[in-house]
Amino acid sequence: MIAAIEALLEKAIGLDSVSVGSATVRRAVRRRMESCQIENDDAYLALLGNSANELQELIDEVTVPETWFFRDLEPFRLLAEYITQEWVPANEGRVLRVLSVPCSSGEEPYSIAMILADIGLERGRFRIDAVDISTRIVGRAKRGIYGRNSFRGDEGDSRDRYFKKVDENYELNESIRGSVNFRCGNILDDVFLCGSEIYDVIFCRNLLIYFDRSTQSRALKKLHGLLTSNGLLFLGHAExxxxxxxxxxxxxxxxxxxxxxxxxxxxxxxSRNPPVQVKARDISNVKIKSPSRKVPIPKSNKVGMLSKSDLTTVRTEDDLIEEAKRHADHGDLALAVALCEDCLRNYSCSAPAYYLLGMIREAEGNSILANELFHKAVYLDPKHYQALMHLAMHAEKQGDMRSGEGYRSRAQRIITMNDKRMSGSSKS
Ligand SMILES: C[S@@+](CC[C@H](N)C(=O)[O-])C[C@H]1O[C@@H](n2cnc3c(N)ncnc32)[C@H](O)[C@@H]1O
Structure with missing residues (x-):
């Protein structure tokens, strides 16, 4: 039955069961069967085939809503720079249109709204649409009430400026909440956002990793059609x-x-991929001034692209990892691997280098080697959250739920510790 449900989910939402893991799908199905009080596999499969509501419930159960405010921070900084230095001067009197898909529980589109407010863009000057496939998650996003876990990034003082503490939670202020329009939608639907205006900026982070290759192309084609010429698209790491x-x-x-x-x-x-000369303006060469108002400052700010010949020069661990990430993201996996290996020659205890190598091997389909590399990363840095989560997913894919649970609770403890540290430092 699981194979049939996996095929159904792939057709409906492009879910690649190899990336997500059959064990995850199996768990979600078990929970749904319990809720519906159905014990027979065939009866549940029949219900799924006949009920759009039940399919939606299963989708809600199986999708991964993991997100937090100012996740990765740098995309938000780049957004602020692009808007102040490129978009505003070239678009006098126009309304900026931004799309966040998938928006999950709202932390991403609300972070965008806070950044736009921080750079001084008035409320009527921008419009943010936010879409996710999960009705349950979109409902949560609209409420705008968040727990500590949603603040595990580098949000600076945004929490103090835009939220009100209510018991253990944080309630987003009305002006930011009102600037985001949420709706449910499936990026793979032929009619997805049909008839809507096109967007100047699209955030589509941490979705494509769950799709297989051809579904990724379909989604990217859709996003291409939704962007203005020379519009800006943000993807997640490794996408x-x-x-x-x-x-x-x-x-x-x-x-x-x-x-x-x-x-x-x-x-x-x-489907073809020849090198094409493009004339679009390259904002990467624009000299970036700091945005006029308060934008959270990143922890590190290293810039510069490596050429192959740079491999002979000894650089800092951070520099090498940043460059390797960039090449990996750009699809140049061989150079990314060479940079990680170069990093390990100079910094033999680099957990980030092992982690990134793990990500690359996983992207290449070598999950056994990837798992070994994640183990090394955790050995060198026992608090490496992402490596722990990969180990958890790998164990669960293998059906080893106990180890999976163990890695997950170690990862959860790291978040709890960070939360406590953050709340301690905000009190002092
Ligand atoms: C990991 S979250 C990413 C949230 C946010 N973009 C971020 O990076 O923090 C992935 C979200 O994708 C949504 N999703 C999965 N398949 C989708 C689809 N076909 N169309 C729209 N959203 C989808 C899930 O419901 C989930 O909330």
Missing amino acids: GGCVDNAFFRFVRHSGAFAYLKNIPPKEYSI
């Missing part, structure tokens, strides 16, 4: 490998995975 250079051009900005829209020649088909 750049599926971007076609003819359709999008990588923007150099340390820690952000952003692309400018290209218009490919008419006869060009999305």
Whole structure:
């Protein structure tokens, strides 16, 4: 039965069961069968085939809503720079249109709204649409009430400025809440946002990793059609490998995975991949001034692209990892691996290098090697949250729920510790 449900989910939402793990799908199905008080597999499969509501419930159960405010921070900094230095001067009197898909419980689109407010853009000057497939999650987003877990990034003093503490939670102020329009939608639907205006900026982070290759192309084609010419697209870490250079051009900005829209020649088909000369303006070369008002400051601010010949020069661990990430995201996995290995030659205890190598091996489909590399990362840095989560998912895919649970609770403890540290420092 699981194979049939996996096929159904792949058709409905592009879910790649290899990325998500059959064990995750199995758990979600078990929970839904319990809720519906159905014990027979065939009866549940029949219900799924006949009831759009039940399919939606299963989708809600199986999707991963993990998100937090100012996740990765740098994309938000780049957004502020792009808007103040590129978009505003070129678009006098126009309303900026931003799309966040998938928006999950709202932390991403609300972070965008806070950044736009911080750079002084008036409420009527921008419009943010936020879409997710899960009705339950969108309901939560609209409420705008968040627990500590949603503040595990580098949100600066935004929590103090935009939220009110209510018991153990934080309630977002009305002006930010009112600037985001939430709705449910499936990015893979033919009619997804049909008839809507096109967007100047799209955030589509941490979705493509759950799709197989052809579904990723479908989604990217859709996003390309939804962007204005020269619009800006943000993807998540390690999602750049599926971007076609003819359709999008990588923007150099340390820690952000952003692309400018290209218009490919008419006869060009999305399945081909020749090098194409593009004329779109390259904002990566623009000298960036700090935005006028308060934007959270990143922890590190290292810039610069490595060429292959740079590999002979000894650079800091952070520099090498940042460059390796950028190349990995750009799809140049061989150079990314070379940079990680170079990093390990110079900094043999680099957990980030082992972690990134793990991500690359996983993207290449070598999950056994990836798992070994995640183990090394955790051995060197027992508080490496992402590596622990990968180990958890790997164990669960293998059906080893006990180990999976163990890694997950270690990861959870790290978040709890960070929360406590943050609340301690905000009190002092
Ligand atoms: C990990 S969250 C990403 C949230 C946010 N973009 C971020 O990076 O923090 C993934 C979200 O994708 C949503 N999702 C999964 N498949 C989708 C689809 N086909 N269309 C729209 N949203 C989808 C899930 O409901 C989940 O909330």
